[in-house]
Every structure is written in C-alpha cells, then in structure tokens.
Amino acid sequence: MSAQLHLDNLQITCNGAPLVALDATVHAGEVLSVMGPSGIGKSTLLAAVMGTLPPGFAMTGRIRLNGQDITHLPPEKRRVGILYQEELLFPHLSVAGNLAFALPRHLRGRNKRRAHVDAALEQIGLAGFGPRDPATLSGGQKARVALMRMLLAEPRALLLDEPFSRLDAALRGQIRQLVFDRARAQGLPVLLVTHDAADAQAAGGPVVELG
Template identity: 60%
Template sequence: MSGLELGQVSIRRAGAASPLFPALSLEVHAGEILTIMGPSGIGKSTLIDFIGGHLDAGFDASGKVILNGVDVTGRPAEARGIGILFQDAVLFPHLSVGDNLAFALDRRIAGRFERRKAVEDALASAGLRGFYERDPATLSGGQRARAALMRTLLAAPRALLLDEPFAKLDPELRQEIRSFVFEHVRIRDIPVLMVTHDPSDAEAAGGRSLAL
C-alpha cells in the first residue's frame, strides 16, 4: 500500500483509565490531504506526536503507524520518513535562511554545488529568491512560514503531518499560506494528515475530514 495508515491507535495519559479519544484507524493515500477535526485539548497534537515518533513520556500509546506498507511504529522519529509542520514556523536563529533549509536537506543530494542549488531552487519556489544569506529574524510571518515548509520538504518526507500550522496567522495571511502549503504538498504526491479546530482549513484542503 502506498500511503499512511493508522491501526487502532489509542493514547492515554500515563496512569489514566480512559484514552484521550476512541481508538483510531484510518488510511491516507498518496496525494491526499486528510483532515482530523476536534476542539483544543482533545489530543490532536498528541496524535501527531505519536505518528511522528515524538510522543512525550507522560503518555502511553498502542496501535500501529504504517507507511507505504512498512510498520514504522518502533522506529525513532528520524528513521520514519515523516515530516511535521507545526504552528510555530521556528527557524534556527544562529543560521541563515539558506543554512536553515540546508540543515534538513536530503543526504542523498551530495556535493556543495548540488546542495546549494537545491536550497536556492526551494527558496525561489517559495518566493524567497536571494534570501539564502538573510537572517531569519528579518523575515515576516508569511516568509517564515514558507521557509519552514520548504525546509520540511527538502528532507524528502514520505508523509507529512500538519499540526494546526495556520492557527497563529492573521486571516489574510492564513489563506495565502494555506494555499501555498497545499499546492506544494500535492506536487509531491505524498500522504498528508492535518489536524485543526478550524473548519475553513478542512474546506480549503478539499479532502476527507474526520472528527476526533
């Protein structure tokens, strides 16, 4: 199977009797954006942490994460091939914008020239041509969001998780960045799972939507 699959995933706080949400099973196909809706505090971000391999030790989880037919549940985060885009477009302050992107670049791209070109091409496609040497502190919120997405995609993930990445943007910028993100992830034809509490995010994604 090509895509991301969850099998009977259940998460609870350590020592708690009840799970955060009913056991969840789903499939996200390549090129699809599946949205999980739910109010704040229900466990959406915790689910993202489990799928990505970042679950806090204060939680207990069961179930499987299967990517392209391979069970990756027991793998560390860096070996899963799953990218995550969070609410905060955090860039390393001690690196230039270009070096931030290069930090995540797929290691299969070798050689200084080839790696520089891959980053420059990514910046250009994000409307950030000429920004390689820029200090991240000089970027606007929209520029940071675009740079953060390209950094995630340069790692060549085989699936992508979106953890309410538009929640802190003002309405006008939210629509712009949302369109930018959805356009670029569809080009890569990978499964995308987005969690949000905003129905407009799900509507813009244009795919299936599930309630948590």
C-alpha cells in the first residue's frame, strides 16, 4: 500500500472555540504546506497528528496513516516523525549517541548499530563527526543530524514545524532541499506548517491557507 496520511474532517477546538478545520490527504513523497500567521493553529494541527494536544484542546475526526486509524494511539505508537524550529539534540550524548538513540530495537548488535550510525553520518556529509559534542556543530550540521535522527526511527510520515525558519537564507535553501529530497526518496507523506511562502513554493505540493 502506498504511504498516505489522511486527515478526515479534522476539527480542533480550544476551550470549545473552533480553531482549525482540515480535510486532506497527503500522498507518498508529497508535501502538503499549511500556511497562516502565528497563533492561527498551525503547530496545534501538528500536535493533533502527533497525539500531543495540550489540555484545553479537543479534536474530532480521524487520522489515518497507511490505512491504519491512529487517532487514538499514543504518540510512540503512531510512527510519525517531527522536526521543530530547534534541533533539540541531546546535549549529554555525542553526535553518534544522538543517532543511535533513534535506531529501532530490531537492529541488534553493537557493531551493526555502529555501522548504521556511521553510514547515516556519511549520507549527510558528516563522516567522522560521531564523537563530536553537538554543541560544537554549526546550525546546518545540527539540522542535518536532527533530520537523520528522525529518519533513523523509521517514521511513516513526517511533520515539519517551521524547521527552516532559524537558518540563514543560503543554508535554509540547502537544508530545505535535503529534507524534501530525503522524504521523497523514502516515500514519506509530509505535512509542513510555515508562514513563509518560499517554503511552500520549494515544497512543490498543495498549499492550504488557515484563517
């Protein structure tokens, strides 16, 4: 079955007041861009898909991923990855430790896991960076490590919460293209929330305006 993320008549309220309403299907390798100003409910939409809506918010409708209804599953069972504005790398772990943390349990054996991490670093142009402290990385390097850590967890869909907004213009285009290319290569449906039209244009998929 092709990877698809279905948001079936999703409606989110905040203390009873309507906030977000969306009915959409995101196909494998496609990026659906959700645009709107700050405070309109873009990040809340992603929280609903992740299963992490904060108190005071409620949701109706269904969320289906690859045909499975995940609406009421806990976040760790949903197989949905997310990238935020901040990389959120673990400061107490090395670069390799951050990547190894995401490796699935079925990948057993220290040597096999280490080889997996080394291969992942090479794919993002950071071969040999495994022992490094994340604090010593540049912004672009941190963004690449955060992306690969998320992909190593083998998600079935990808959520992007304005992860490019803190990068300078040149780096923004580079990292944005890397994220979209990796998602397409792995056939992941992608839900991007942004206030920047350049992000949506680079994504090349359908665009929904909130508000």
